[in-house]
Amino acid sequence: MTLVILAAGMGTRYGGLKQLDAISNENEGIIDFSIYDAIKYGFKKVVFVVRKDFLKTIKSLYLPKLQDKIKVEFVCQEVTNIPKEFNNNNRVKPWGTAHALLTAKDVVNENFCVINADDFYGSHAFLKMGEFLSKTDSSSSEYTMVGFKIQNTLSENGTVSRGECYLDSGNYLKRVVECTNISLVNNRIVYSENNQEKEIQKNSLVSMNFWGFTPTIFQEMETLFHQFLKENYRTEKEEFYLPSVVNYLLENQIATVKVLETSSNWLGVTYKKDKAAVISKITELKKDGVYPESLWS
Template sequence: MVKPTLLVLAAGMGSRYGSLKQMDGVGPNNEAIIDYSVYDAIRAGFGKVVFVIRHSFEKEFRELFSADRFGGRIAVDIVFQELDYLPDGLAVPEGRVKPWGTNHAVMMAADAIHEPFAVINADDFYGAEAYKTIGEYLMQLGDSTNRYCMVAYDLNKTLSENGTVSRGVCGVDGEGNLSSMVERTQIERMPDGKIVFHDGGADEELAEDTPVSMNLFGFTPDYFEHSRNYFKTWYEANSGNIKSEFYIPTMVNKLIGDGTSSLRVLRSAAQWHGVTYKEDKPALMAAIERMIADGKYPRDLWK
């Protein structure tokens, strides 16, 4: 049975948060969220972790997240996402400074990953149950193609008390596969307890257990070729907008919409934690202390 790989998207600079939050210590021994993600992936049977970063902070990142840090328990590789890393024949439009988005980041790992893999955000704390769930699914895929998966969370377990959030609201068909994924912005819990989103029109209420994507996806290596091919089409349509981004849901919706692929929605009852805003950090640190007290993690993660 082939062990899956964990692909960690860590190239973002955390503009809203105000610092390079991928490396920010949140555990009792200054562990970053990435440490807990890798720890959970090892326990779930993953065999390798690949980080997508930028050259601008390569030195600092390598000093922290080398194979030595993880005690040799998992293979480590690093790839880079840069603005000019584009398919042949494409160029960076004049004035473009914004990165190309999450699916462009995934594309950077094409030469490093040759087995089923999970994709995560570096700054999201997904919980051990999520890695176990997606790891088990990926291990069953073998040489399958076009059979993907994602872990969906209940919306009420992904909110921030410090501001609005954006979430991919998922539609699920009778067979448990994704039928649609729509990005909803400015989601928050109102004073009356209802969860609503303000997408520019009238406020619309969302159910507490609405399944949402937190960018925890599982793919097989054929996804890289699909992405490379479709990026050219997307580029032609969007290169005039220097702030447009090639997101994972953009690619997923295309493949599902044209019948190329199916994507199984794996539900998680776990509480998601993140640091969308700097004010979220104390709550995350307190949650980690509770999980340590409950025996879910050792106090010194890599001792």
């Protein structure tokens, strides 16, 4: 099994490359904890999807740490990494999470999990993901996702965007609906849609981009990305999102997505002020013995 880490985002709201920020006194980032958990539950390879301008930095950070622990690959997500017929544009912003994953297709030939670099998913979430992927045939179109309760994914320092998940009675995903400007107001979780305030139930599951796929998804993604570019290659901000790909596959009955429940608590750094709370929680987890004092020593 392979862990694919999407680390090419621009960090607009955060104001920097939060993917590389240390959150422990051992100079460990959120990425370190994800890789540690993945190794613990049977993943044998990690693929970093990064921007070319910090490839050298991330290599220097992670190759020494991970030597002899897990196989490591790096791929670069560049705005020019698209078919030549669509390359006559002034695009600066990355093409989105689905395009980021697509750049890894040549180095991923086995079942894999894809995550955001700046989200902490927790040990139990990786346990559940590893169990599912290890039992799934690599030619299958049954995929998976670990969902988190929305009340555990908010920031005290600003609004967030989340993909609300709608499930059937068998815990299979029906669709993901992107909600923006989500916040906790007077003990209610609200978001804005068409300039109207709407409420989300606190125990609603949301996607934090913790997906499990087989290699069969890449062919579907290539077809969909080509269609996306036909319609959007001259735009500056439209993005090819992973949840949009999943929604298309579900609507057209091309794939299924089993939603896994986890007891793990999600942690994340959307804004710089979120960092202190994450550091505090990581310190607590180490004190409780969930993680060793130093992950890589």
